[in-house]
Structures are given as C-alpha cells and as structure tokens.
Amino acid sequence: MRASQTARGEDPEVVDAILAADERRRGALSEFESLRAEQKVVSRSVGAAMGAFQKAKKAGAADADHLEKAAHHARAQAGELSEQVKSLEADAAQAGAELATLLRRAGNVIIDGVPSGGEDDFAVLETIGQARDFAAEGFEPLDHLAIGERLGAIDMERGAKVGGARFYYLTGVGALLELALLNMAMAQATAAGFTPMITPTLARSDIMHGAGFMDAHAEEVYRLEADDLYLTGTSEVALAGYHADEIIDLTAGPQRYVAWSACYRREAGSHGKDTRGIIRVHQFHKVEMFSYCRPEDAEVEHQRLLDWEREMLAKIEVPYRIIDTAAGDLGGPAARKFDCEAWVPTQGRYRELTSTSNCTTYQARRLNTRERDPNGSGTRTVATLNGTLGTTRWLVAILENHQQADGSVRVPEALRPFLGLDGAGGQRSSTVTSMA
RNA sequence: GGAGGCGUCGCAUAGUGGCCUAGUGCGCCCGCCUGCUAAGCGGGUUGGGGAUAACACCCCUCGCGAGUUCAAAUCUCGCCGCCUCCGCCA
Numbered sequence: 332m333r334a335s336q337t338a339r340g341e342d343p344e345v346v347d348a349i350l351a352a353d354e355r356r357r358g359a360l361s362e363f364e365s366l367r368a369e370q371k372v373v374s375r376s377v378g379a380a381m382g383a384f385q386k387a388k389k390a391g392a393a394d395a396d397h398l399e400k401a402a403h404h405a406r407a408q409a410g411e412l413s414e415q416v417k418s419l420e421a422d423a424a425q426a427g428a429e430l431a432t433l434l435r436r437a438g439n440v441i442i443d444g445v446p447s448g449g450e451d452d453f454a455v456l457e458t459i460g461q462a463r464d465f466a467a468e469g470f471e472p473l474d475h476l477a478i479g480e481r482l483g484a485i486d487m488e489r490g491a492k493v494g495g496a497r498f499y500y501l502t503g504v505g506a507l508l509e510l511a512l513l514n515m516a517m518a519q520a521t522a523a524g525f526t527p528m529i530t531p532t533l534a535r536s537d538i539m540h541g542a543g544f545m546d547a548h549a550e551e552v553y554r555l556e557a558d559d560l561y562l563t564g565t566s567e568v569a570l571a572g573y574h575a576d577e578i579i580d581l582t583a584g585p586q587r588y589v590a591w592s593a594c595y596r597r598e599a600g601s602h603g604k605d606t607r608g609i610i611r612v613h614q615f616h617k618v619e620m621f622s623y624c625r626p627e628d629a630e631v632e633h634q635r636l637l638d639w640e641r642e643m644l645a646k647i648e649v650p651y652r653i654i655d656t657a658a659g660d661l662g663g664p665a666a667r668k669f670d671c672e673a674w675v676p677t678q679g680r681y682r683e684l685t686s687t688s689n690c691t692t693y694q695a696r697r698l699n700t701r702e703r704d705p706n707g708s709g710t711r712t713v714a715t716l717n718g719t720l721g722t723t724r725w726l727v728a729i730l731e732n733h734q735q736a737d738g739s740v741r742v743p744e745a746l747r748p749f750l751g752l753d754g755a756g757g758q759r760s761s762t763v764t765s766m767a
Numbered sequence: 768g769g770a771g772g773c774g775u776c777g778c779a780u781a782g783u784g785g786c787c788u789a790g791u792g793c794g795c796c797c798g799c800c801u802g803c804u805a806a807g808c809g810g811g812u813u814g815g816g817g818a819u820a821a822c823a824c825c826c827c828u829c830g831c832g833a834g835u836u837c838a839a840a841u842c843u844c845g846c847c848g849c850c851u852c853c854g855c856c857a
C-alpha cells in the first residue's frame with residue numbers, strides 16, 4: 332500500500348496514520364463493549380427489582396419498603412453506568428470516523444506493473460492500424476468540425492446559444508451517426524451476454540461518494556443544489572450503485588451490464604483546452620460496460636473488457652493505440668486503467684476514445700456490494716470494472732479518418748446496418764453527405 | 768403539491784417501554800424415523816464488528832439517523848422508501 336501511494340505521487344505516511352487510527356478504534360471499541368455488557372446486566376436487574384417491589388406493594392407485604400430501596404439503588408447504579416457508556420461510545424465513534432476519513436484519502440492500491448508517475452508517463456502497449464497518408468491521396472484533411480458543419484451534422488453555434496460554450500447540436504446525419512454507433516455498441520455487448528440498461532443520470536451523494544467521484548474529481552461534477560442531487564459524468568455511477576447494499580450471486584461468473592446514458596461534465600480544469608468541436612463538451616452520450624466479478628478474476632475480466640473495446644474500435648476502422656495509464660493519472664478508484672486512443676489526423680496525435688478501469692474492491696467496499704464467500708462462511712467484497720464501448724467523441728475519429736476528397740464521409744461497413752439511411756433523403760449508407 | 772397509511776429474520780406475520788436473549792408459520796440446510804416425490808420428530812438458518820491459532824465469548828443490527836429513558840422494535844423529531852386517494856403535468 333505504501334508503494335502504491337508513492338507510485339501515485341501521494342503521501343505514503345497516510346498508511347501509518349491509518350494503521351494507528353485503526354489501533355485506536357479497536358481499543359475504544361473494546362472498552363465500550365465490555366462496559367456496555369455490564370450495563371445491560373445491571374439494567375435488566377432494575378426491571379426485575381421494580382417488578383418485585385410493585386408486587387410486594389400490591390400485596391401490602393411488609394418488605395415493600397425494603398424492596399423499593401433496593402430497586403432505586405439499582406436504578407441509580409444503572410444511571411451511572413449509562414453515563415460512562417455514553418462517553419465511551421462517543422470515543423469509539425470518533426475513532427471510527429477518524430479512520431474512515433483517513434481511508435478516504437488513500438486511493439486504491441495499484442496493481443503490479445502499472446507505470447509510476449503522472450499523465451505523461453503512460454506505457455504504450457500496442458499500436459493498431461495505419462494512419463492514412465492524406466498527402467499521397469492528394470488532399471488536405473478537414474477537422475471533424477469542418478466536416479460536421481459541411482454535412483450539417485454538428486452545430487456548435489446554436490449549441491452555445493442554448494447551453495453556452497461546450498454545448499452542441501447533433502443534426503441530421505450527425506444525430507443518426509451517433510445513434511447508430513451507440514446502438515451498435517449496445518448490440519455487441521448484448522450479444523456477448525451483457526444486460527442492456529438505460530440508467531438514471533442523477534444520483535444521490537452517498538452513491539457518488541461510493542463510486543469514488545467525489546474525491547479528486549468533485550470539481551467535475553454538476554450539482555443540483557435545490558434537490559441535493561448530482562448529474563453523473565458516466566453511467567458507471569448508476570451501475571456501481573445498482574447493487575449497493577446487496578449480496579449478489581457470482582457463482583455462474585461475472586454479472587455484466589451495458590448502459591446507454593447521457594453524461595455531464597463541468598470540465599472545470601480544462602479552460603481553453605479542446606475548445607473547438609465536440610472533443611470536450613459538457614454533455615455527451617456513452618455506452619458503458621460494467622462488470623461485477625470475483626476479486627481473483629478481476630485482471631482476466633479487465634482484459635476481456637479491453638478485448639470488447641478493441642472489437643468496437645475494429646468495427647469503426649480507425650487507427651489506435653492502447654496505453655497503460657500511469658499510477659498518478661489513475662483516479663482514486665482504479666487499480667489499473669487501459670485507454671484506447673484513436674488517431675486524429677488533423678491533430679497529428681492520438682486521443683482517448685475508451686477507458687477501462689479495474690477498480691478491484693474499492694467501489695464495492697464503499698457501496699457494500701458483496702457475495703457469499705465461496706471459501707467458507709460469511710460474505711466478502713466483490714470487484715468492479717468498467718469500460719467504454721462508444722461515446723459522442725467517437726464521431727470525431729470516424730469523421731476525420733473516413734473523410735473523402737469530395738467532402739463526404741465513408742461509413743464503416745459494420746456501422747451501415749445501424750445507420751438505416753438507405754432511401755432516406757436519397758442517401759446510400761456507405762457514405763454520408765448531408766440530409767438535404 | 769395536499770391528505771392518509773405503512774416499513775420487524777429469504778417470504779408471511781406476532782409484538783404499544785423491562786418476562787424480547789425478537790415469537791410463530793412457510794421456505795431452506797443438517798440429522799433421525801419411515802421401504803417409496805409425502806408425513807412426522809429434533810436441531811440450525813440476517814448482516815456487521817471485536818476477540819481467537821481456530822473455537823468459545825462479547826457488542827451492534829427491527830428502513831436510516833438523532834433524541835427521551837436506568838432501559839426503546841415499542842415514545843419524539845428528521846430523512847429515505849413503498850402504498851392509497853386528490854390535485855397538477857410531460
């Protein structure tokens with residue numbers, strides 16, 4: 332855990348503080364519990380004494396006075412104990428709260444092999460596909476916004492009019508293209524056995540905290556003050572919360588969900604970054620995979636999620652690379668994260684299209700999602716993982732990589748059945764021009 | 768938005784301040800009995816935490832959280848959820 336903190340560039344001393352706090356908590360708890368046990372015994376005897384006294388009084392027995400005295404004495408003793416118990420209980424509760432606060436400060440323990448360092452210290456695992464040579468083809472590629480405007484697919488100006496900067500309309504073929512892409516993602520995952528879902532995009536505070544989105548990334552989150560609700564930046568929140576406080580059954584293998592949802596992000600820390608087009612926007616749509624599995628299966632499951640992402644990227648036929656994100660760029664919940672980044676010709680670099688995280692037991696621990704322990708009695712925390720299968724941003728890669736000299740855009744083969752453009756506005760689904 | 772009702776063990780229910788260490792039925796698990804998918808009998812069956820080599824044992828848990836009390840499933844307040852009726856509305 333110390334090594335993990337260091338690799339993330341965080342304070343390893345937190346670990347010692349956690350151990351000390353745990354020690355204090357256990358001590359306080361033990362003290363409280365033993366006195367509490369004593370209190371219960373005494374308190375119960377008060378009931379018996381009072382009963383005996385009442386009976387004697389009713390019967391007019393001679394020893395009634397004596398019994399009354401005994402009962403009052405017992406009550407006084409119980410009262411004293413009660414005071415002490417209360418104060419010990421408060422101590423124990425405080426020690427517990429201190430531990431919880433410290434634990435929240437530490438990110439998930441990273442998996443061996445994750446590169447140390449920050450945002451730029453990722454390791455490239457693999458590069459797939461070849462970037463097109465536009466010079467050889469004899470034309471200068473347009474960026475996704477220029478293409479989108481020409482096709483009547485993206486309208487940033489009206490987006491800004493209605494929602495402000497970083498809002499947009501997808502119009503005509505743009506709207507259809509996004510639906511086609513996300514529908515293809517839903518279909519792929521459903522065929523692979525995922526349970527398809529459309530999830531809430533507002534979540535309560537406890538779920539946001541449990542999913543790990545209120546720590547380092549709290550600034551990214553829209554909050555609805557009047558209702559104390561949060562707009563989620565990903566359906567991961569709703570999917571992680573789905574089984575909160577539940578004991579789930581993993582005997583037949585991982586439980587996998589695939590969700591379509593709108594996603595909302597404030598982009599608080601990214602002023603001036605990616606201001607053109609739909610690369611970085613306040614609202615977009617996403618299809619997300621989410622898996623609950625046994626901790627010992629999590630790394631294998633992580634590879635499976637990555638494979639499903641690769642399958643999707645192959646379908647849209649764009650060049651991309653896979654990176655192993657460095658520890659300092661992981662975010663609190665993730666123990667390892669693989670991103671797939673697509674080649675964006677007009678930027679001459681790779682941009683993130685997918686991200687799959689193995690959160691091991693971090694989220695499930697906070698959200699209290701468990702399974703019956705297969706190795707014995709009791710329950711144990713499960714592991715959670717997530718991964719992207721498609722987002723609005725994918726349109727950037729599709730538009731730029733498949734643009735033609737005549738200004739049209741070739742639609743990848745796999746996407747055509749989902750586009751449903753045949754006959755509509757005289758379009759063929761092999762290319763999109765405009766909806767006119 | 769208004770009015771009312773409700774939340775107890777996997778399910779159904781009992782429980783209106785101390786004999787509740789939460790009872791009963793069903794389901795489930797283990798055993799016994801019986802020659803036959805049954806019935807009967809006995810035991811077990813929420814979850815969390817502490818303690819332990821492992822047990823034993825102890826504490827907490829009656830939607831959640833505070834409070835009153837020597838003592839709370841039971842009384843008070845707040846929150847969450849569900850149901851019924853009325854109103855409003857995509």
